[in-house]
Amino acid sequence: MAEPIIQIRNITKRYPGSPVAAVDDVSLDIMAGEFFVLLGPSGCGKTTLLRMIAGFEIPTSGTILIDGQDMAAVPPNKRPVNMVFQSYAVFPHMSVEQNVGYGLKIAGVRGDEALARVREALELVKLDGLGSRKPDQLSGGQRQRVALARSLVMRPKVLLLDEPLSALDAKLRAQMQFELSDLQDQVGITFVTVTHDQDEALSMAGRIAVMNKGEVAQLASPSDLYEFPANRFVADFVGSVNLFEGKLTLDEPDRAAIDCPGLGKVYLNHGVTGPHGADVWVALRPEKIYLHVPGEGKAIRAAAQDAPDEHNLARGTIKGMSYLGDITLYDIKLDSGAMIRVSRPNLSRHDQEDFTWDDRVSMHWRADSPVVLLS
Amino acid sequence: MAGPLQDWRQHKRPFAAIVSAPIFWLVLFFLVPMGIVWLYSFGQNVGPAAIEITGTLDNYKRATEWLYLSIFLKSLAVAALVTFICLIVGFPVAMAITFATEKWRPWLLLAIMLPFWTNLLIRTYALMMLMGQNGYANKGLGAMWDGASWLRTLVGLQPLEAWTPVQLLYNNFAVVLGLVYVHLPFMVLPLYSALDRLDKSLIEASLDLGAGHFRTLMKIVVPLAGSGIAAGVMITLIPALGAYLTPDLMGGTDSQMIANVIERQFKRANDWPFGAALSFLLIYAMFALVALQSLRGSRAKVGAH
Numbered sequence: 001m002a003e004p005i006i007q008i009r010n011i012t013k014r015y016p017g018s019p020v021a022a023v024d025d026v027s028l029d030i031m032a033g034e035f036f037v038l039l040g041p042s043g044c045g046k047t048t049l050l051r052m053i054a055g056f057e058i059p060t061s062g063t064i065l066i067d068g069q070d071m072a073a074v075p076p077n078k079r080p081v082n083m084v085f086q087s088y089a090v091f092p093h094m095s096v097e098q099n100v101g102y103g104l105k106i107a108g109v110r111g112d113e114a115l116a117r118v119r120e121a122l123e124l125v126k127l128d129g130l131g132s133r134k135p136d137q138l139s140g141g142q143r144q145r146v147a148l149a150r151s152l153v154m155r156p157k158v159l160l161l162d163e164p165l166s167a168l169d170a171k172l173r174a175q176m177q178f179e180l181s182d183l184q185d186q187v188g189i190t191f192v193t194v195t196h197d198q199d200e201a202l203s204m205a206g207r208i209a210v211m212n213k214g215e216v217a218q219l220a221s222p223s224d225l226y227e228f229p230a231n232r233f234v235a236d237f238v239g240s241v242n243l244f245e246g247k248l249t250l251d252e253p254d255r256a257a258i259d260c261p262g263l264g265k266v267y268l269n270h271g272v273t274g275p276h277g278a279d280v281w282v283a284l285r286p287e288k289i290y291l292h293v294p295g296e297g298k299a300i301r302a303a304a305q306d307a308p309d310e311h312n313l314a315r316g317t318i319k320g321m322s323y324l325g326d327i328t329l330y331d332i333k334l335d336s337g338a339m340i341r342v343s344r345p346n347l348s349r350h351d352q353e354d355f356t357w358d359d360r361v362s363m364h365w366r367a368d369s370p371v372v373l374l375s
Numbered sequence: 376m377a378g379p380l381q382d383w384r385q386h387k388r389p390f391a392a393i394v395s396a397p398i399f400w401l402v403l404f405f406l407v408p409m410g411i412v413w414l415y416s417f418g419q420n421v422g423p424a425a426i427e428i429t430g431t432l433d434n435y436k437r438a439t440e441w442l443y444l445s446i447f448l449k450s451l452a453v454a455a456l457v458t459f460i461c462l463i464v465g466f467p468v469a470m471a472i473t474f475a476t477e478k479w480r481p482w483l484l485l486a487i488m489l490p491f492w493t494n495l496l497i498r499t500y501a502l503m504m505l506m507g508q509n510g511y512a513n514k515g516l517g518a519m520w521d522g523a524s525w526l527r528t529l530v531g532l533q534p535l536e537a538w539t540p541v542q543l544l545y546n547n548f549a550v551v552l553g554l555v556y557v558h559l560p561f562m563v564l565p566l567y568s569a570l571d572r573l574d575k576s577l578i579e580a581s582l583d584l585g586a587g588h589f590r591t592l593m594k595i596v597v598p599l600a601g602s603g604i605a606a607g608v609m610i611t612l613i614p615a616l617g618a619y620l621t622p623d624l625m626g627g628t629d630s631q632m633i634a635n636v637i638e639r640q641f642k643r644a645n646d647w648p649f650g651a652a653l654s655f656l657l658i659y660a661m662f663a664l665v666a667l668q669s670l671r672g673s674r675a676k677v678g679a680h
Binding site: 054076077078082083086089091093102103106150151154 | 579581585586587590599
């Protein structure tokens with residue numbers, strides 16, 4: 001990951017008649033050879049940004065450089081990028097081979113070389129032997145492979161993918177996530193993917209830009225995004241999270257404490273560098289909370305000796321349960337009246353029978369688990 | 376999902392109740408008169424107002440004489456030319472409507488359909504007023520001519536001689552123009568409906584793969600609008616082939632089309648059997664066209680699967 005292949009500088013896109021910008025002063029670099037994902041809810045501007053890179057939308061202001069070259073005056077058919085469309089946009093009146101060979105023909109690649117490259121691309125996406133089929137004789141997943149081959153055969157500097165997996169069923173989607181990652185490793189082309197699906201983003205991406213209301217909320221690796229979200233939007237959008245308002249009562253380089261009316265006293269084994277008494281939010285992932293029978297939590301927490309007494313502990317009553325097979329989710333009403341969600345892995349076959357509705361439970365979490373958010 | 380009228384085979388009575396009235400109407404006022412005319416085509420005049428159905432084929436023999444066949448072929452040529460011009464003019468119009476913003480599209484479609492609100496006769500007369508010797512077209516051309524003449528005098532050249540109005544009406548040009556004007560909406564609407572169904576990302580995909588706009592139009596848009604083009608051609612060609620009013624009002628002595636000849640047989644010549652034979656020759660030709668079209672359509676479908 002050396003040079004940036006795409007440099008986006010202060011890009012803003014306003015549609016006429018809309019009071020808010022679809023993309024609002026976004027700047028980011030996409031490195032050569034990386035798998036970059038634009039993640040966000042619908043309407044966050046991620047597709048608009050992708051379409052501006054492809055050249056289908058013209059930025060209101062700002063510049064996009066691809067391989068160091070300003071793209072402002074370059075039309076889509078002259079850009080060194082190719083796109084896989086959400087609907088795949090496979091030409092229905094052409095065979096698979098004709099679809100894949102379409103761009104090569106325009107580029108002036110003919111004869112044996114064109115044939116070899118089409119065959120190579122079809123092999124890459126595991127469609128060899130289906131070259132003479134028409135798109136209406138293919139499944140959705142196969143049509144997507146045609147769209148992929150059609151773009152890859154052009155050997156673009158960047159491959160843009162607009163919600164590439166959204167039209168596939170869950171099993172196929174999981175399989176294609178791996179295949180896309182493998183494919184990207186094989187061909188070494190920079191992939192830029194747009195998705196609203198956080199699982200998809202986490203599993204495929206090298207880096208993720210989470211977008212919200214036209215702005216980049218956070219740009220980080222998948223694990224950093226999940227474990228160190230920068231703000232409440234990212235914490236809530238990526239994975240599920242319990243959020244509690246609180247006041248910072250202690251903030252030193254190696255420890256911090258927050259008083260949350262909803263959750264109780266929270267202790268961290270690192271500093272957060274916020275002003276004393278500031279309003280903050282504590283984010284706690286459901287899988288980072290341990291569930292116990294009453295009283296047991298306190299003992300285990302005390303034995304761990306990672307926090308002062310009466311910190312990182314909570315008590316409540318189970319109000320909801322959903323058994324998902326691998327884990328069970330518990331919705332617990334804390335004694336403060338706030339709700340908290342806890343997930344518990346079903347390590348043995350009868351684990352889900354340990355707790356049930358209206359059971360009193362105690363909870364504890366480790367001092368490195370909560371994340372303190374200032375915004 | 377199956378409503379009470381979904382499958383008429385299972386619900387014969389409500390279906391019969393609904394369709395019997397229109398079927399009755401069609402049989403009585405369309406099929407029966409058509410049948411009578413068809414029978415006349417095998418008859419002969421036995422008096423000023425009496426026709427005897429003798430089963431003779433003389434009328435058809437006469438109808439295929441070169442005198443009439445040439446007019447028939449000319450009608451076909453005019454209709455084909457009109458259809459072709461409608462296609463060339465109508466395609467960009469349909470494209471423009473398809474790619475117009477949501478706000479504009481209904482208004483543009485309305486503009487296409489607006490002529491239907493006015494009677495054909497009135498529209499034709501309006502066009503004739505525009506194209507007459509003293510019409511606005513000639514006035515505009517005359518004004519430009521005078522302007523050019525004036526410019527010449529400015530630079531010291533001899534002025535042009537006086538403007539002589541161009542003969543725009545009462546010739547084949549006027550007939551073709553008038554027919555194009557009348558039939559353009561019939562072409563634009565099916566083209567629009569085909570283009571509107573076209574997935575716009577196909578066009579973007581073509582551009583994305585390096586194709587220019589013209590190549591995208593010829594390789595992607597036109598082939599995929601094929602069904603709309605075929606429909607537009609059929610519903611323009613068939614009425615244009617049977618056009619009567621436009622050649623009658625706007626054409627010259629040499630611009631008569633087959634419908635004008637037919638009309639003359641029923642009225643001035645009072646030869647109904649021969650008129651009927653000519654009419655049915657036209658209908659057979661149209662049947663052949665439609666059959667050809669559906670054959671092409673079914674073959675395209677077979678080829679796709």
